[in-house]
Amino acid sequence: MRRFVPFILLLAVLGAGCAAPSFPDLPGTISGAWSGRVMEPGSPREVEVTFTPDGGGSLVVPAEGPDATPVQDVGVRDGVVTFTVPDLPGDVRFEGALGAGSIDGTWTRAGEELPLVLEPGSLRPGPDRPQEPRPPFPYRVEEVGFDSGDIAVGGALTVPDGDGPFPAVVLISDRGTRDRDATQSTHRTFRVLADALTRAGYAVLRTDGRGVGGTGGFVEDTGYPQLAGDVAAGAEFLRARPEIDGGRIGLLGHGEGGYLAPLAAPDAGAAFAILLASPAMDGAAATELEARERPAASEASLGEVEESRTLRRRHLELIRTGDDDGIRALWRAWFEKQRAAGPGEQLEDPAELAERFVPGPYRRSYLLHDPAPSLRALDVPVLAVYGGRDPQVPAARNEPLMRDLLSANPVATVRTFPGLNHLMQPAGTGDPDEYTRIPTTIDPEVLDAVADWLDEYVGS
Known part of the structure; x- marks a missing residue:
């Protein structure tokens, strides 16, 4: 009998791009650990389910032992998450609505339907993350919000101690549904980046993506003009604050965020742009x-x-x-x-x-976007950085293209860090499967390079 083409091979057809797939019909939208309590009468039962971008996953029910049980039939369609757990008795299945930071649904076992709300995060201690910022901080952290069109955007603003006015950076995350920390594989990349840049003297705005946390809407229903508008709205929000230098607000995009930063730059009045692991070819x-x-x-x-x-x-x-x-x-x-x-x-x-x-x-x-026009139009200082072991945005192909597209800009810098992956971590193979096992969230050399470049071209 003929074998089926494995599903993992078809993921790329739907658009693998800069990170784990994150479209409505792919589990990559919800990849990572989620936990909650099955509200059984008199004895709520904790569960943790971990989804993988290739359509699989595992379930742990601590009350029934430490071993993980495979999760199957994972789907995300029209905002509805479904999965089954065939190895547990009772025909276990789940169906829930994907909302802003939770999956509100029903756990069915042996025909009994019970409420279960899953939220991002693990029940178990996470891996060591030595760069994770911990208080007390030598800067101010503020929960902020602003409007972009007809949606509310929520996020966090970190500001150096002092009166300012300070230069500022708007962070733009990689593909899909991301929180303000750009959390991926237990690494909170933007939290680490914001901490490093704020310590270096720069205010940093990081926001939840559409449909996550404090931000409304749903990213899958949103085109690039609206997403670029969210970035520009963030810059305008900063410009209205007295502790921010409105003439020194720039954009930093990671992965797909490097598509959106040049697009948003004119409306955002960007004074500079930083592109980390960003494609220089169309999607x-x-x-x-x-x-x-x-x-x-x-x-x-x-x-x-x-x-x-x-x-x-x-x-x-x-x-x-x-x-x-x-x-x-x-x-x-x-x-x-x-x-x-x-x-x-x-x-x-x-x-x-x-x-x-x-x-x-x-x-x-994403698939139809050609970054060439917006990159060529950038007339402000630009820093583009690649990882030499990034299979998602390979430096060998993208760096030469980026150099060509920025060749008319006299204040453009393009460089590759050998041995780093798509997240700018020191890597072995560079494959995303390694992300969680690597303790470092962002290589300190990259953090220093970004801060040094900002000091040279922007000034703290």
């Missing part, structure tokens, strides 16, 4: 490159890998031409072929599956 090309750079699933045959690549290329071609009906036809035919080759009862309706591959505003914006 579709970046997706295709990442899929080639990252190793294929070990269980896949060469034929399956090639089939996946052919599907991906055709899918991206149809997105570029705006042929949504062609996308539906492509994937319906593929899923019908899979159902005919194997146990059809294990597949949903091919037409419904195919519909999930039609990109929404956010995914379409």
Whole structure:
């Protein structure tokens, strides 16, 4: 019997990009640890579920022992999260609504439906993170909020001690649904970055992404013009504060944030831009490159890998031409072929599956975005940094392109740090699977380089 092309190979078709996939039909939207209490009468039971970007996961119920049980059938569609736990007795399943920082749902076991609200975080002690900032801080930390269009944006502002006015940096996170700390694989990247820059004399604004924490909306329904507008609104919020120097507000984007920073720069009145691990090619090309750079699933045959690549290329071609009906036809035919080759009862309706591959505003914006015009238009100091072991935004391909796009800017600096991954951590292979195991959140050399560059071109 013919084997199915492994799901991990198809993730790239939907847009792997700068980080774990984060589109409505992919578990990458919720990847990481979530915990809560199943509200059993008289004895609430703690549970922890960890989702992985490849569609899998695991569940720990401490009252039933320390071992993890596999989670299957993980899905995120139209804001609804579902999964099953087939190895637990009682046909365990979950369905809940993904909201601002929680998944509010129902845990079903042996036919009994019980409330369960999952929130980000683990029940167990996390790994050591030596760079994690801990109070007391030599600066002020303030919970802030402002409006961007018709949504409220929440975040945190750190300001050096003193009267100012201080230069300021607006942080823009990588792809998908991110909190203000850009938390990924138990690393709170933006919290560490904000701490380092504020200690160096710069105010730093970091905000929750749409649909997370204190920010409204839903990122998957949002195109790049609106997301760039959120960045510009953050800069305007800073400009109205007396302790901020309105003429020295700049943008720092990581990954996809490096797409949004140049787009937002004119409306934000940006005085400088810093791009960390940001693609210098369009989103579709970046997706295709990442899929080639990252190793294929070990269980896949060469034929399956090639089939996946052919599907991906055709899918991206149809997105570029705006042929949504062609996308539906492509994937319906593929899923019908899979159902005919194997146990059809294990597949949903091919037409419904195919519909999930039609990109929404956010995914379409990413895949079709060409950063060249906005990068060439930057006439302020720019620093672009890459990691030499980053398979998601490979330096060998992106650094030369970035140098070319910024060649007319006399105050542009482009450099690569050998041995660092996409998060700017010292890495072995650079694969995202390593992120959690690496104690360092951001290599101190990168933090120093960013602060030194700011001192030279902006001044604290």
